Amino acid sequence: MPGGERLALFAECVLAGLCTLVAAVPLVTLLPALGAGCAHVAAHLDGRSTALSTYPRRLLMSFRGGGLALGALLVLALAVLALDLVAVRRGLPGAVPVAVVCAAATLALLVVVLRAAAVWRPGGPCWPALLRDAAGRARTDLPGSLLLVGGLGMLAVTTWQLAPLVIPALGCLLMGGVAVERRLS
Template sequence: MKRLPLFAECLTAGVLVVLTALPLVTLLPALAAGCAHIRAHVDGETTAVRAYFTRVRAAACGGAGPSVGVVAGFAVPAADLVVLRHTGLPGGGAVGAVCTAVAAGLAVVVLRAAATWSPGGRWTALVRTAARRAVVDPTGSLLLGTALGVLVVVTWQLPPLVVPMLGCVLMAAVAVERRATRLHDPSRSGR
């Protein structure tokens, strides 16, 4: 029965992340606080809603600029896909596949950065390290890409499931980063 409380925390994290990421400028802090919420549950620390908002405030320090950059990074391939969909440009299928791959790669890097955030962490360094780790650990990146794919398919079929699925993707990000830490530094194997 240990899995049910973890799923409940994933659901809670999903709800809180959706609510706090609505302004889009708070996307990175919301994801980081959601990952920290899941990590706290796994580590036996406090998972109170008040603690989540404390984490959001801590993650927001210096996170507005990178969040705007991430949103802009997602907007470019999304705009390209909209243009491709409404025009019959030759080679549009290949360009659409590249745009989708770029968006998925950016999402993987953002999730990896959010999963490694801790209070006092600088977003530029976290994103740079996450990008490096996404290349060095292709298995973990593939796992996160698969989790994102499941999120897209499930919410495409039933949009309200975005909330619990987002929590599950956050849990996957935390698990992938813990796995990568164990693989690259066995002395810091964690729990």
């Protein structure tokens, strides 16, 4: 891939990361925002339009098929896991095993969500079917799941070091999700 194409891909990842971050601010819109962001990166890779005006259309379409309701359930599940981790830090008996289970459950949930978002396309299958299929692929394609865990770790460390880097790091995570899913086909 020539340098100009690599720069264009990175620019689209930054744009997708920014749009996804803004769209996910209400939290319950996290799942549809991830789907729209991955679709935006995939559109660039497929040579389709990635004009800024296409992201809001993709986002609105991603609300269909249970995107908003499942996004709310996702936030609720992550909140419960976070509360469990807070309780563990308070010194409850058996804190280490509970912390390990909570961390593993959080990573597994995020990997499944990223895999589902990476294959979402406007007019495609609804979110429950995508999540169900993504859970199966997460189990059967462990190398791909570990790549996404590494991407999540990169996002966390990069953001921890310098908060404004969350935008390009999120875009790169979206691209990573699309790449992990495309390597299977």
